[in-house]
Amino acid sequence: MARPDLSMGAPAVEALVARCATAAVATAGADGYPTAALAVVVPGDGGCTLALPDGPIARTVASGAPACVVVDDWPSYHQIQGAILRGTARIERGLPSLRGATVTSFDFAKAAP
């Protein structure tokens, strides 16, 4: 039996990001291990930005190195949603932007019996 497609469309992913308070951000560390931090989602008229803690992850993302951002919502098991953004930041209106990143998403409601 084919597995159901759990992916969400862009509007649903944008809605998920908009109701998030935080996002997990990761980059490759210098020692070969992934490293991560929790960013705070800042809503704005032109979309959301992430406020990152000062440190190597913020500098790595700003330098244009590859990064991964994960957001999720777990209101109940069958309503879990998540989105994983992977890409490299490019400067957009003076700020690094991951808006061209590849997005993988899932919505468990699409698998509910």
Next chain:
Amino acid sequence: MITQEQRAVLESGPQHMYLFVNAGDAAPVGYPMTAFWADEAVHFTTYRAARKTARLLADDRVCCLFAPCATEPAPDRVLLVQGRATLADSDVIASRAADLDATGRPLPVPPDVQAKVARRLDAGKRVVFAVAVEDAAFVPVPTQEATWRVRI
């Protein structure tokens, strides 16, 4: 390696975490997971056929960010653990399943889902990974006024 304060977080029951694994193309890949602490390691289960499993078997270096799910309020700090992931005994998950019911954390898992996970562990369709901790640190969470920004 792990302070008492860090250990208290890990031992506080099943938890929501973000697992990040290397993917061979420079950017890590992240997954929201339920984590269990047992036998001095972070445990989680996934499908044997999952891409995540293939990535872990290809490169065992991971980091685990213990944080609430993204729609919950931001904490002041989160625990970051780095370590190596290896396949582990699936009995660990069975022994911790009661903790899910007892704590309701990180969220209640319906009995039919728990039963399905148990069947698939028994059948070998699901596997358990254990992350041996090599480094751990509390990482501060910024405020909305933080200087470093990225658009998403």
